Amino acid sequence: MNKPAERGAGEGFDEPADIVEAILALPRPLLLATDVDGTLAPIAARPEQARLAPGALDVLLRLAARDDVELAVVSGRSLDELLHQFGLPPSLHLVGSHGAEMEHGAPLDDNETALLGGVTDALAEIAATAPGARVEHKPLAAALHVRGTTPDDATRTIAAARAMFGADSRVHVHEGHQVYEVAVRPATKATALAALRARLGPGAVAFLGDDRSDETAFVELGVDDVGVKVGSGPTAARYRLATPSDVVQVMQLLAPPD
Ligand SMILES: [Mg+2]
Structure with missing residues (x-):
């Protein structure tokens, strides 16, 4: 499988419209998967203070309602935080703890x-x-x-x-x-995305994330997928955005309000 060349820091950011064009060109159904902290929610001084960027929840719900889109949230947060701190509905594919918590997984032995x-x-x-x-x-x-x-x-x-x-x-x-x-249980965002891909059978995956744990997923994306790194720093993702507001803008271009 061809992998995109690793990009260095400081190569500049892509235009939201260019990323939207790349995602719209992907085969359907599309698995659109996104991290939360630093990607959909600005980093807060304390983790419990973080909230979704303005407009994020609305556009996630619009995307999830599309017949040709499966919307997944893949986060290091616990499932409980995704549901209650960020108010994400259980109707989305919610994956917590870097993939260790999928579909209310097994309790600790x-x-x-x-x-x-x-x-x-x-x-x-x-x-x-x-x-x-x-x-x-x-x-x-x-x-x-x-x-x-x-x-x-x-x-x-x-x-x-x-x-x-x-x-x-x-x-x-x-x-x-x-x-x-x-x-205490093995999980990475790469294994989480692989599990979602196996279960949902999308034509392609678009994944957005900002952190080192997201790189495990970016490096596993194929040539028919799109990776979007949020912020600066080295990445294996093909595209780069600056902030969670830019992520929301890309999603709004993909699913405009009625
Ligand atoms: Mg993050």
Whole structure:
């Protein structure tokens, strides 16, 4: 399978209209899959403060109502947050915890529960060394957030977490903007997209995301798919937009209001 060449940082952003043209040219039905934080919702100082960009929910619902579009939200957030913090309806294909939570998946077994307890305690000990750091509890993971710390503390605490879990084969690490997440069940956005593709059988996939965890999905896209990276930084995606508002604009061009 041909892969698009990796793009460096600072190559500039694409015009929303060009991305819309590329997506409209894809074979149908289209699986349109999108990340949330940094893609549909501006990054907030605290994760619980994040909300969808203006117009995002309306246009998601319009896209989902199309006969030739399957709309999926693929996020590192828990399914509960997707439903209740962001108000995303369960009628969409909602995938939480990087794919570990699909269709209200199986609860943790005893081994996973014990492992998650140990991970949570270890990350809490690291967080306690840096004012402003905190540990978020997720159904299948614990996440060390360092957005509220000094830059030095952020670097030091993430390095400490890496030293502890980077080579631990029992766990699955997701690194993002100012967050180090340790999951006890294997899942990536690539495996989530592959599962959606297998279940829904689309003609092509368009995937939008902003973070390192989204790169696992971008590199697996085929020549008939479209990847859109939001923000700066290296990416395997073919296209690039600047902000969640631009993402909403692309979606509005794909599904104009009546
Ligand atoms: Mg994101």
